[in-house]
Amino acid sequence: MLQAMKLKDKIVVIVGGSRGFGKALANLFIAEGSKVAIVSKNKENVESTGQEIGATPFVADVRDEQSLRDAAEQIHKQFGRIDIWVNSAGVFKTFPKEDLIDMDKAHELFDINFFGAVFGCRTAFPYLTESEGVMINILSSAALDATRAKNAKLYAASKWALRGWIEAYRGEKAESPVKILSVYPGGMKTHLHDEAIPEDFENFMDPVYVAEKVIDSLKLDNPEPDLIIKRPKV
Numbered sequence: 001m002l003q004a005m006k007l008k009d010k011i012v013v014i015v016g017g018s019r020g021f022g023k024a025l026a027n028l029f030i031a032e033g034s035k036v037a038i039v040s041k042n043k044e045n046v047e048s049t050g051q052e053i054g055a056t057p058f059v060a061d062v063r064d065e066q067s068l069r070d071a072a073e074q075i076h077k078q079f080g081r082i083d084i085w086v087n088s089a090g091v092f093k094t095f096p097k098e099d100l101i102d103m104d105k106a107h108e109l110f111d112i113n114f115f116g117a118v119f120g121c122r123t124a125f126p127y128l129t130e131s132e133g134v135m136i137n138i139l140s141s142a143a144l145d146a147t148r149a150k151n152a153k154l155y156a157a158s159k160w161a162l163r164g165w166i167e168a169y170r171g172e173k174a175e176s177p178v179k180i181l182s183v184y185p186g187g188m189k190t191h192l193h194d195e196a197i198p199e200d201f202e203n204f205m206d207p208v209y210v211a212e213k214v215i216d217s218l219k220l221d222n223p224e225p226d227l228i229i230k231r232p233k234v
């Protein structure tokens with residue numbers, strides 16, 4: 001099992017590591033001495049971020065489980081093992097008119113936020129079993145309380161669905177050596193919100209602040225299985 005305070009030389013995979021929270025977390029792992037592979041859909045984004053921060057880029061679309069498996073296999077071949085796997089890829093979509101749901105858009109949201117993370121878990125599990133490693137799933141505070149998820153009912157629902165899946169999965173895998181962790185951040189200032197900038201976006205958290213909380217928790221002997229990260233009180 002991962003020892004406290006020892007992130008040095010760990011092999012870390014961050015799916016959704018090209019931007020936003022995933023990129024901030026990748027940077028912090030690198031600062032701790034981990035070797036980081038970042039995986040995302042857009043080749044140009046993931047390659048330029050890889051070069052910028054010193055992570056190794058891999059291209060995969062989380063909607064396509066085989067592409068994730070291919071990336072994991074290449075990473076395992078290149079680095080020899082996988083110690084930590086982070087499912088951070090996600091999209092935010094709003095549906096302002098509740099009686100006019102664009103079903104293609106709704107399916108895309110669930111295919112990425114829900115099934116994409118499920119595929120990530122399934123892909124990572126054998127490698128993490130081998131390394132007795134850690135899986136980290138990035139959910140959202142909207143999966144705990146969706147009352148303020150205005151026009152974002154389906155986004156909140158995709159994260160509630162994932163929360164249910166992860167809880168059941170964790171129960172099923174209780175005897176395995178893999179630690180299955182969930183993180184529930186509040187709003188972060190990232191490009192996730194480009195489609196619809198929230199009114200209080202100014203007050204959203206810096207993704208680096210959230211990433212620091214995740215690293216702090218990982219360094220504990222027993223990392224918090226359900227880490228809730230709220231905006232700091234001002």
Ligand SMILES: NC(=O)c1ccc[n+]([C@@H]2O[C@H](COP(=O)([O-])OP(=O)(O)OC[C@H]3O[C@@H](n4cnc5c(N)ncnc54)[C@H](OP(=O)(O)O)[C@@H]3O)[C@@H](O)[C@H]2O)c1
Nearest residue numbers: 016018019020021040041042061062089090187188190192
């Ligand atoms: N920002 C917030 O307020 C907030 C709050 C709570 C939770 N979260 C969650 O935090 C996670 C990260 O979000 P973020 O704020 O960092 O968003 P972001 O800046 O938009 O980054 C999203 C990341 O996901 C990747 N991605 C999207 N679709 C993908 C696909 N089909 N296959 C592979 N990679 C894909 C993107 O890569 P490409 O550029 O290659 O597409 C990018 O690396 C998400 O799960 C989000 O729901 C965010």
